[in-house]
Amino acid sequence: MEDATKNHVGSFPPGKKITVVFVLGGPGSGKGTQCAKIVDQYGFTHLSAGDLLREESKSNTEQGMMIKNIMHEGKLVPSDIIVKLLLKAMLQSGSDKFLIDGFPRNEENRQAYEKIINIEPEFVLFVECPKEELERRILNRNQGRDDDNIDTIRRRFDVFQEATLPVVQHYEKRGKLRRVDGAKSADAVFEDVKGIFSEMNTKANRGSSMSRAQGNPFKRFLDLFCGELLWDAGSEKLIVDRSNVKKGGNFISSIQLRRRQQLWSTGRGKNECFQVEPLKLRTGGRGKNKGLSFWPYAAVFTVTMPAFLVCQERIAAAVHGGALDVPGELATQSIREPLFLTPRPGDLTCTELKVAPSHAAVLYVSRGKGREDVVLAIRRRRGLSPALRFRRFAFAALFLTLVVLQRWSWLLLRGFGARVSSSRLAGAVAAVCCCLHPSLCVRLASSASDGLPLSLCCAPTLSLMRLISDATVCFMVRGRQVR
Ligand SMILES: Nc1ncnc2c1ncn2[C@@H]1O[C@H](COP(=O)(O)OP(=O)(O)O)[C@@H](O)[C@H]1O
Ligand SMILES: O=c1ccn([C@@H]2O[C@H](COP(=O)(O)OP(=O)(O)O)[C@@H](O)[C@H]2O)c(=O)[nH]1
Incomplete structure (x- = not known):
């Protein structure tokens, strides 16, 4: 099913940064109203799952009729249909910032989204509103909607409580939920919404630790x-x-x-x-x-998103009996982005990820019960080029300086009676050792497991990793290296 979806609908260019915000709330809570305001102010592309389905239900097809009936009953349309419609609309819009309104409505929706579209939402805006107010609003809505009658409204509300609230809780557990009180006036609600969106923008601009998701x-x-x-x-x-x-x-x-x-x-x-x-x-x-x-x-950093996606394609082809044809440039491509490790649609399952000193990452992919049918290995190049060696030493020196600075700041802070974590120093020392060690990534992983200072862990370290690590991609099928 997902395979077909991908094939027919397409997918986003690998590596492209796409921002998704889900908007959830009971029927009539004002999701659409707030989305219109958000679009005006923040330039998102608004996709209402309900609208997409209403549009589809107008088509004179079997699927159209089915959607119409399900919506009339206030039930939920099968996940593959809505996810496919969403993906199609997202791709057609050409946008990279989406406000997805009224989705995911149940756990199955969420899982289908994660399998097929798999773009982690920035956050989930949850518009809360009491049931009586919801009923009152929908009955006054006058949009001529087939499902805006008291019986269907009640069923929709039950579905919301039984199926959608668990999704809301899921995102709450993951720290992704942003609640607003939808019972206030539309403008007052938007004031709260603005607070949430501005916070997202400020954090992204400031590059704060919390929402570094934007570019990190x-x-x-x-x-x-x-x-x-x-x-x-x-x-x-x-x-x-x-x-x-x-x-x-x-x-x-x-x-x-x-x-x-x-x-x-x-x-x-x-x-x-x-x-x-x-x-x-x-x-x-x-x-x-x-x-x-x-x-x-x-250690797993060292995989490009595009390379990995292409790899996944190849693996899928190999597993399905096709030839494994790795283009030369891919085989020697420098790895610049993190591993993007989702099982491909179909019967592929990622079963294990291992990190070996000689390999930046090894992914075992199995078909059904069998193990290690296809192995993708992302390898570090053998030997270091003089330029790479030089960079490593330069960075080691830089880190040594950092260590000194850390010590300084430690003394300074001690003077002020503050408590300073020693792990920062340990982290910096570890980083220096890592720079000098040939199997950089793995060493970094093992010796700095107690956590490096945030400043070292984020963007600068990433850049460092990119500069001083170099890797190649190669393929192995059933233990035999293909290229
Ligand atoms: N904060 C609000 N206060 C009062 N009425 C509202 C508010 N937000 C939306 N409405 C009205 O309630 C109805 C349902 O809003 P809508 O945005 O269509 O909800 P949803 O998209 O969640 O189903 C609309 O008629 C809208 O004008
Ligand atoms: O992911 C979705 C979104 C909507 N719907 C259907 O579309 C109807 C209307 O949804 P919409 O978001 O337009 O309206 P709301 O119920 O929030 O007012 C719902 O009752 C469901 O039948 C669905 O099945 N899956």
Whole structure:
């Protein structure tokens, strides 16, 4: 199903930054009203899931009739239909900022969106309004809508409570929910909405730690990993507790693997790969911050989004019996963006991600129950070019300076009686060692697992990683390197 969707509808150019905001709320809560105002003020492209379906229901097709009937009953249209319509509308608009109104309406919608479109929403605007007010507004709406009658309104409200509220809670747990009181006047509600959107813009401009998502691939990477991709495989699921990400503090978050007490560890396992280990082998993290910093994943940085998407295509082709034809430029492409690790539609499943010293990332993809049908390895180049060596030393020197500065600031702050975390110093020292070590990424991952200072973890470090790491992409099918 998803395959067909992708093939017929298309997809966004790899690597393009797309901003999505979901707008949720009961029927008649004023989602459409607020969206119109947001579009005026902030220039988003507004896509109302309900409007898209109403438009589709007008078509004289079997699907059109089906949608019409479902909407008349106040029930929810199957997810593949609405997600496909959304993707089509998004692509046709040519925009890169979307306000998606009235979607996702249930968990199935959300999962279908994540499988097919998979653009993490910036946040979810939730317009709250009491039931009586909703009824009153809809009955006064006078848009001639087939479903604006008291019976359907009540059913829509029940659906909202039973199916949509769990989605709202999902985003709340992930710190993505922004509530506004929709019972106020439309203008008063918009004042609150403006506060939320302005905060998003300011943070993006300021490049603050919280919403670095805009331009920071590290954050995007983190979001991807924190999302569903790690790990829907089998019964395991990694949950990232963002409440532990301290603003301005170390960029550490605890990761709990719910069903099995395992997590990604920096400990070495078989084949010198970093892999999922039992909890007791976990390294790094203390007290409330028990768990991993995100540094272990730094090793996985070194994959371009475009390269990876192309890789995924190739893997899909290989798995489905096609030839695995890797273009030369891809095989030697420098890796500049984080790994984008979502299972491709169809029967491909990402089962495991390992990080080995010689490989920036290795992705095992299995078909059905079989394992390791196709392996994508993203390898560091053998040997370092003189230019790369020079850059590494230059950065080591830079970090040494940082260490000195850290020490200075430490002394200064001590003078003022402030408490200063020693892990900053440790982080900087670790970073210097990493710069000098040949297997940079992996070393960085293992030695700095206690979390580097935020300043080192974000944009500057990313740039550094890009400058001093270099990787190539190669493919292996059933253990045999193809290219
Ligand atoms: N804050 C508000 N106060 C009073 N009426 C409102 C408010 N927001 C919207 N409305 C009215 O309520 C009705 C439903 O609003 P609409 O934006 O269509 O809701 P939704 O898109 O959530 O179904 C419309 O007639 C609209 O004019
Ligand atoms: O993702 C969606 C969005 C809407 N709908 C259908 O479209 C109707 C109207 O939705 P809309 O958002 O236009 O109106 P609201 O109910 O919020 O007033 C709903 O009752 C559902 O039947 C759906 O099935 N899936």
